[in-house]
Amino acid sequence: MTILTISRVAARTSVLGPGVRAVIWVHGCPLRCAGCIAPEDLPFDGGDRRAIDELAAWLTGLPADVTGVTFSGGEPMAQAAELAELTALIRRERDWSVMSYTGFTLGHLRRHGTPGQHALLAALDVLVDGPYLAARHADLRWRASDNQRVHLLTDRHPAPARDTSAGIEVHAGTSDVMWIGVPPVPGFRDHFAQAMRDRGVLLDGAPEPTNAEETDDVG
Ligand code: SF4
Known part of the structure; x- marks a missing residue:
């Protein structure tokens, strides 16, 4: 049984890739970009260990207007073989876009990647690459700093018509609130967490109030 260690999932979003997509945030990252938006997801211990066939069943059971999945994190390439296997399971049932x-x-991945990383690259339609550089934070489509690139690895999707942020979605459940997206400005996470605290809502995993200047990225 192949296991993927994840932080969380979302069943639908329109701001992390083309069309309407599910998202899986994997747990663990070997990099330490200053200003990473999800420092709680960087350690390789912890996280939620999930069987990929269980995740595939959940994904392929989503409504028909969900036509893809995005892997974020954490560092998806740290669990590339597992994600390549998950992608193959999904595509047995649905012809989904995978980003x-x-x-x-x-x-770097093409020159020095592991077999699992090469397998995942071969399965992807879209890759957003490169570390987050806080000093180069910019208002960009699906990415947070201007060194990061959107690679269309297949001809499934045209290049985005606009290269500005796709925006932020706020998802409110019965007992939690989460936001999804790549903020066009630095510091969004702290500002949003404070705004929610002011309204009596504590966000899961939100940091304590801080004077840090930049804390945003999706990587
Ligand atoms: S921004 Fe992305 S690549 Fe950088 S430390 Fe955070 S999760 Fe890892």
Whole structure:
């Protein structure tokens, strides 16, 4: 049984890739970009260990208007073989678009990648690559700093018509609130967490109030 260690999932979003997609945030990242938006997801211990056939069943059972999945994190390439296997399971049932983030560059992965990383690259339609550089934070489509690139690895999707942020979605459940997206400005996470605290809502995993200048990225 193949296990993927994840932080969380979302059943639908329109701001992390083309169309309407599910998202899986994997747990663990070997990189330490200053200003990473999810420092609680970086250690390789902890996380939620899930069987990939269980995740595949959940994904392929989503409504028909969900036509893809995005792997974010954490570092998807740290669990690339598992994600390649998950992608194959999904595509047995549905012809889905698959996109991934990585803090590595595509060139590095092609030259030095493991067999699992090469397998995942071969399965992806879209890759957003490169580490988050806080000093280069910018208002960009699906990425947070201007060194990061959107690679269309297949002809499934045209290039985005606009290269500005796709926006932020706020998802409110019965007992929790989460936001999804790549903020166009630095510091969004702290500002949003404070705004929620002011309204009596504590976000899961939100940091304590801080004077840190930049804390945003999706990588
Ligand atoms: S921004 Fe992405 S690549 Fe960088 S430390 Fe955070 S999760 Fe890892």
